[in-house]
Amino acid sequence: AQKVTQAQTEISVVEKEDVTLDCVYETRDTTYYLFWYKQPPSGELVFLIRRNSFDEQNEISGRYSWNFQKSTSSFNFTITASQVVDSAVYFCALTEYNFNKFYFGSGTKLNVKP
């Protein structure tokens, strides 16, 4: 069965601090996709990144970076030099090879204080 675990319920940091959001997943599939979404108070899901199970290369996009390690079934997300606008709930998610059902983690609420 598919499962995504985000052990950090809520994290508070001061602006300009770096913060890492953890994500651990379980799946028996060999082909799958991992996602990170940002959910601001308005509710919509803002797509951040997608990774397929065959691509373990880490990725950096501006202040965001992702570390995918199949050996530990983890897909962690780091925000460097956090800003107040980064405050939101962040979801890690897993989907099957055909992008059908999504399995979401419980989410991590990030509070960035000025």
Add this chain to the structure above:
Amino acid sequence: GAVVSQHPSRVICKSGTSVKIECRSLDFQATTMFWYRQFPKQSLMLMATSNEGSKATYEQGVEKDKFLINHASLTLSTLTVTSAHPEDSSFYICSASPLNTEAFFGQGTRLTVV
């Protein structure tokens, strides 16, 4: 890029009434769409799979008679919450995938039953 549009974004209804939420794929055809529900401060959970031209598939614990799903065309799925009660107040969001190549989420609908 592919867009999924959901309407309305917000709705308030009286207890006992029914509410219809629409999910449209704007520039692609979707034989399958997915409906998720998110209770306050919780994660998103798959409710049902909407299949064009056939019955929807509901996840365990979701009442099919309460949450009516109609997928009458390749670009439109509707979710009707029948005889809504305050405990149905939630954030409902749909997703669809063009040719199983990617997944897109609607903007979500925040339902409040008073």
